[in-house]
Amino acid sequence: MDLDAYLKDCRARVDKALDSYLPAEEMLPAKLHKAMRYSIFAAGKRIRPILMMAACEAVGGAPDAVMPAACAMEMIHTYSLIHDDLPAMDDDDFRRGRPTCHKVFGEALAILAGDALLTEAFILLSRMGEDDRIALDTGRRVTSLIARCAGSMGMVGGQVVDMESEGKEIDLATLEYIHTRKTGALILASVQSGALVGGASELQVEALGRYAKAAGLAFQVADDILDIVGDQALLGKDVGSDQQRGKATYPALLGLEAARTRARELRDLALESLSGFDEKAEPLRRIAHYIVDRSF
Amino acid sequence: MDLDAYLKDCRARVDKALDSYLPAEEMLPAKLHKAMRYSIFAAGKRIRPILMMAACEAVGGAPDAVMPAACAMEMIHTYSLIHDDLPAMDDDDFRRGRPTCHKVFGEALAILAGDALLTEAFILLSRMGEDDRIALDTGRRVTSLIARCAGSMGMVGGQVVDMESEGKEIDLATLEYIHTRKTGALILASVQSGALVGGASELQVEALGRYAKAAGLAFQVADDILDIVGDQALLGKDVGSDQQRGKATYPALLGLEAARTRARELRDLALESLSGFDEKAEPLRRIAHYIVDRSF
Numbered sequence: 295m296d297l298d299a300y301l302k303d304c305r306a307r308v309d310k311a312l313d314s315y316l317p318a319e320e321m322l323p324a325k326l327h328k329a330m331r332y333s334i335f336a337a338g339k340r341i342r343p344i345l346m347m348a349a350c351e352a353v354g355g356a357p358d359a360v361m362p363a364a365c366a367m368e369m370i371h372t373y374s375l376i377h378d379d380l381p382a383m384d385d386d387d388f389r390r391g392r393p394t395c396h397k398v399f400g401e402a403l404a405i406l407a408g409d410a411l412l413t414e415a416f417i418l419l420s421r422m423g424e425d426d427r428i429a430l431d432t433g434r435r436v437t438s439l440i441a442r443c444a445g446s447m448g449m450v451g452g453q454v455v456d457m458e459s460e461g462k463e464i465d466l467a468t469l470e471y472i473h474t475r476k477t478g479a480l481i482l483a484s485v486q487s488g489a490l491v492g493g494a495s496e497l498q499v500e501a502l503g504r505y506a507k508a509a510g511l512a513f514q515v516a517d518d519i520l521d522i523v524g525d526q527a528l529l530g531k532d533v534g535s536d537q538q539r540g541k542a543t544y545p546a547l548l549g550l551e552a553a554r555t556r557a558r559e560l561r562d563l564a565l566e567s568l569s570g571f572d573e574k575a576e577p578l579r580r581i582a583h584y585i586v587d588r589s590f
Numbered sequence: 591m592d593l594d595a596y597l598k599d600c601r602a603r604v605d606k607a608l609d610s611y612l613p614a615e616e617m618l619p620a621k622l623h624k625a626m627r628y629s630i631f632a633a634g635k636r637i638r639p640i641l642m643m644a645a646c647e648a649v650g651g652a653p654d655a656v657m658p659a660a661c662a663m664e665m666i667h668t669y670s671l672i673h674d675d676l677p678a679m680d681d682d683d684f685r686r687g688r689p690t691c692h693k694v695f696g697e698a699l700a701i702l703a704g705d706a707l708l709t710e711a712f713i714l715l716s717r718m719g720e721d722d723r724i725a726l727d728t729g730r731r732v733t734s735l736i737a738r739c740a741g742s743m744g745m746v747g748g749q750v751v752d753m754e755s756e757g758k759e760i761d762l763a764t765l766e767y768i769h770t771r772k773t774g775a776l777i778l779a780s781v782q783s784g785a786l787v788g789g790a791s792e793l794q795v796e797a798l799g800r801y802a803k804a805a806g807l808a809f810q811v812a813d814d815i816l817d818i819v820g821d822q823a824l825l826g827k828d829v830g831s832d833q834q835r836g837k838a839t840y841p842a843l844l845g846l847e848a849a850r851t852r853a854r855e856l857r858d859l860a861l862e863s864l865s866g867f868d869e870k871a872e873p874l875r876r877i878a879h880y881i882v883d884r885s886f
Contacts, residue, residue, distance in 0.1 A: 438716035
């Protein structure tokens, strides 16, 4: 399979669905909907929705059935970026080469656009089961999974510990605590939600959970490596920005070579988790390679 | 019936349920859970959960079945207060006599505590239908209703227009646009959710929707009146604070006496909406009186 074409195709379908689900820019209050759309359509890689679609496909489901949940996931991811960029948090003026939401729309509207995107995600999730493409209890379980992974013991909790750790010496256990929550939790929720919508067995949901945990952490290790050796275009942020902030990273804690070994181990763990799956899991396999190999 | 005793009893049940649903303070990250609990247990009147319980009762439902949704509603209300109080928004140092969340925990943690409370609300809502006390489709409809009322065309939208209008001359139509969304939307969602959980007919859901719209607006008119003539203890904020901020109010637009007439009309409209209900709707009737009569 051609991974680039697969990613491009998925991205186009996600973008189209996001456009149809989000309130139009002229809907009142127009400025709020403009801010929401500005951040959603800021050249995101749509990695979480794509993982959801690929996981759904891996268990034999039709990837279009996950579209509401996939778009909800992208809205949650985007709200977290808007709030992370705020002056009171990371105080970032640029993201992916464009001014951040609060630089364009002001701080108050950026806070509210984030709030509205998080809420909009649950408007979308509550549509699952409205028709008979998805069973009501599956919709409920997916909503519960996504909310738990996004909440105080998931993504938000990871962000809090990350913030508290800035400028401090932290150990590997704390670094993994942060990553499994701040970025890992939404990746786990994406993969397992896709599996649930696709009609996976409990065993398949578990195996895909192992895949997601390994791939999610591998993604972070690779990101840390790229922050040192990568080029800006691939990374989507300034090279060296983690070091400047005094953020703990895998290469800083383990050394560059050991970090690369860790990334490879995690990739292999992700691939092993898919051993019981047939060729329909090929996109997930290729994504695991892609995540890690870009940092070599 | 003794309304004070009823409100006190409901409040105690809501507080107990909130305590059991929210992650304990020692759960990691402890600071985040402390901030969430600090704001939730800040002497709130629990008016939205109580309306939900009363609406459930009015249609013959057991009010305990609405407890997850009622607590979710209080979490959404509380997150909106935390974010409204932020320096970039209303910049309030005190609420109900206590320092606001960001004054105690810092701005970043206040933003994240708000985010976590909003997310926690949907964790709770996704529990509806887990057992057979609530039908799965009812759970889905309630989640959808609450999310829509809290989102960009509901509460958050109202807050945006309120913010944009500060210090400007606005007309009555804009004022009502703000109120029906900023505070009215959650009141509508509370009453109709209670009805849905209680097994209401579509006609009953509609009638209770009319009740909620009238009572919600009456509440706001009464609040505006109290801001001028009331005492601080009853109001929960400084008397005269709306005028200081240059906020448009009903008395400012209509005059004090006309505002009082409007409050009474809205109260009577709320009561009329309940004409098809028996004595089980007595708490809702008494609440409509209570909302308005305190401003006389």
